[in-house]
Amino acid sequence: MAKMWMIRGEGGRLYDDFRERKAAAIGWAELAPKAKPGMSRKELTVIYQQVEPNVKLGTAISGASQVWRFINEIQEGDWVVTYSPANRTYLVGKVTGPYQYRPEWTEDDMPLIRPVQWKTIEVERDMLSVRSKNTLGATLTVFLLPDTVMQELLSDSKVSSGFGTSSMIADTEELEPEADPLAGLEILAIERIKDLISRLDWEEMQDLVAGLLRAMGYKTQVSPAGPDRGKDIIASPDGFGFENPRIIVEVKHRKGQMGTQQIRSFLGGRHKDDRGLYVSTGGFSKEAYYEAERANVPLTLWTLDNLVRALVENYEQTDSETKRLVPLKRTYFPA
Known part of the structure; x- marks a missing residue:
């Protein structure tokens, strides 16, 4: 059954690039060429520490976990959503193929991609429930959204027609710990202030x-x-x-x-x-x-x-x- 993933592109900077290139992407330029399907999270963490010897262990674990999920867990037919902090809109689309390594896009912070069919209708943050706003505010680059948020995004964006919105069991696995959870609080606070204004x-x-x-x-x-x-x-x-x-x-x-x-x-x-x-x-x-x-x-x-x-x-x-x-x-x- 289809799942929905949040994939953030450089804090929203790549929002238009995602749409124009019909893809969702993540960075980790040093790790990207070495990451392969089937590797364990632990193996990716070790490789991350080898290519970035000065990185903290928490950062390596968090980054490797998100790369692992992007390569191994996201499936063709899954939904993806990305956010533009400037426009306060969410772009929703469907994954149309396997992951790809695109070295020519490394300078754009997009070396690992998933081809996506994006919908023309965007979802305005102000139209979502407080609960969904809070869930979508998590600052990880890649994370799985619960069923309730997926249903609200699909309903508001009117993009579910022709695809179906069969219910799934919300992911019970905890989100990977962020490398610096306090840094994430600042981003959450900024979004809450935007909601107020x-x-x-x-x-x-x-x-x-x-x-x-x-x-x-x-x-x-x-x-x-x-x-x-x-x-x-x-x-x-x-x-x-x-x-x-x-x-x-x-x-x-x-x-x-x-x-x-x-x-x-x-x-x-x-x-x-x-x-x-x-x-x-x-x-x-x-x-x-x-x-x-x-x-x-x-x-x-x-x-x-x-x-x-x-x-x-x-x-x-x-x-x-x-x-x-x-x-x-x-x-x-x-x-």
Whole structure:
């Protein structure tokens, strides 16, 4: 019976590569050419330590276990899912063949692949239950998802038609221990903060971005509701926009990626001395990033992931109104 696996690609960086190359992939470049079907986890761990002699034992065990599962346990017909932190979407597909070693993709951190037929419909994280969000938040590169999460993803993505969703017994084997479980907690915390911010309305999101810019040392003017001529916030050292840098900010708090047309529209009203910041909680298309790189004024694109990380970095300097929008508590761990 079909199972469903989470396969993360470099923290979500390879999301578009997975889709375009019709594959799911993992790295471990030094281990990849030596990993073969039928090897035990212990054998792979020993090889890992040989090719990476400075690696810690816990890291070797965790990495070798995930490579072993990718090669030996994932089967043709299984479901796979991968996540984009920038767009907060899950891509779902089916494995269509055996694992392959692709040395020509090593530089892209994709030496070990599984061919996958990806579905065009993506699943939005905000549409999932809290339980599924928590399960999908585990930070291992390869892990098996329980039946309840698989059924929810297939239902929400409407990709099960024609494939069947026969029930399976949830995997009872514990997940491999992560090499650094504390490092994983930071990623989980970032995702929880994103969940909190996603529930803000558009006006609160605009106030949050303005509050963050003030924490970063700027004074802000926030446009009232209504036609804004392509700007929601003006940030500058003096608060009037007379002193440079004069940052023009557009905030889009909606589902779906911003594309080239939206970027061109924003750039159309900019002056040569302006600096642009475009915030889209729905993310950006690859073409939008290309458009921003070719812009005639400096332009930075912020996804929700960029926004949250900047907020965490500057949270202590934010004012009470900004903290009210997103209440956070600092936690310390051993260095």
